[in-house]
Amino acid sequence: MATAATVSAHLSAVPCQPHVRPASEPAPTATLIGSVQRAMRLLESVAGHETGAPAKQLARETGLALPTAYHLLRTLVHEGYLRRDKGLFFLGDAAERLNSSGAPQKRRSTVVAALAHWRDAIGAPVYYAVYREGEIDLVCVSDSPGNPAVQEWADFRATGHAHAIGQCLLSQLDEAARRDHLDRYPVQSVTPYTVRDGHSLLRRLERTRRMEPVFARQEYALGTVCAAVPITAGTTAATIAISLPVHQVHRLHPAAQQLQAEVGRLLGPLALSISI
The missing domain is CATH 1.10.10.10 (Winged helix-like DNA-binding domain superfamily/Winged helix DNA-binding domain)
Known part of the structure; x- marks a missing residue:
C-alpha cells in the first residue's frame, strides 16, 4: 500500500549539532x-x-x-x-x-499519534487515506521493522479497484463519482486475484454496506491481505486501513473489528483531521 519512502508515523529527528560562533560573528544580543x-x-x-x-x-x-x-x-x-x-x-x-497557522500540524500530529497507537496495539501497519478532488490520497502510514507497509509497486491512485483502501473510499462515493473515477482509472489486472472488470467492481461496491469494513485478499500485492474501515465526515470520504501477510489471514477480521472499535472512540478528532 505504500513505499518505504512514504511518510511514516515514527520518523526520528536528526540530532542538532552545536553551533560554534566564529570570531567574526557578532554576539547574539548585538543583532x-x-x-x-x-x-x-x-x-x-x-x-x-x-x-x-x-x-x-x-x-x-x-x-x-x-x-x-x-x-x-x-x-x-x-x-x-x-x-x-x-x-x-x-x-x-x-x-x-x-x-x-499551526492547526494543520496539530491535526496531523493527532492522526500520527493515533496511527502509531493502533500499529502497536494491533501489530500491523496502519494507513490513513482520503478521497480528495477525485483522487485517492494516501495521507499517512505508520509501520515498523517488524510490520512493514506494503510496497507501492503499482501506482496506488490508479489501482484503487485493487486494494481495500481504494475500494473503501469508492464505496463511500455516489454512483456518478464512482463511474467518473473508473473512467479515469479503468479496472486492470494487478494480480491474478484482482477484480476483472468495472461492472463487477461496481456490483461489489453496491453490495458494500454503509460503514462496514472492506476486505481485499492479494488483489494488489501477492502475499498480502488488507482491510479498510470507512470514515465519513460531511462530504469527505476517508479510511483507516491495515495490511497483513497472507499467512496471517486468520487475524484479518478480528484486527479490522478492533480497528473499527478504536476508530469509533477517536472519530471526533479524526473527523477534524481529515483536512490535513
Whole structure:
C-alpha cells in the first residue's frame, strides 16, 4: 500500500549539532532589534486581554513609555496585527492567522499519534487515506521493522479497484463519482486475484454496506491481505486501513473489528483531521 519512502508515523529527528560562533560573528544580543522586541511584548500583552485593553494599561504591563507604546500600537494596527475599537486594542486578523497557522500540524500530529497507537496495539501497519478532488490520497502510514507497509509497486491512485483502501473510499462515493473515477482509472489486472472488470467492481461496491469494513485478499500485492474501515465526515470520504501477510489471514477480521472499535472512540478528532 505504500513505499518505504512514504511518510511514516515514527520518523526520528536528526540530532542538532552545536553551533560554534566564529570570531567574526557578532554576539547574539548585538543583532537584536529593540523595536521588534517591544512590539512582540505588546502583542503578548494584548493577547492576554480577551475583552481588549487601553494603551495606558498595555504600556504599564510591558514597561514601555506611553509615547513608545502608542507609536508601536499604531504601527501594529496599520499592519493588521491589532485592531482598535473604542480606545481598546484587540488582536487583529493578521495575528489570528499566525495563531491558526499551526492547526494543520496539530491535526496531523493527532492522526500520527493515533496511527502509531493502533500499529502497536494491533501489530500491523496502519494507513490513513482520503478521497480528495477525485483522487485517492494516501495521507499517512505508520509501520515498523517488524510490520512493514506494503510496497507501492503499482501506482496506488490508479489501482484503487485493487486494494481495500481504494475500494473503501469508492464505496463511500455516489454512483456518478464512482463511474467518473473508473473512467479515469479503468479496472486492470494487478494480480491474478484482482477484480476483472468495472461492472463487477461496481456490483461489489453496491453490495458494500454503509460503514462496514472492506476486505481485499492479494488483489494488489501477492502475499498480502488488507482491510479498510470507512470514515465519513460531511462530504469527505476517508479510511483507516491495515495490511497483513497472507499467512496471517486468520487475524484479518478480528484486527479490522478492533480497528473499527478504536476508530469509533477517536472519530471526533479524526473527523477534524481529515483536512490535513
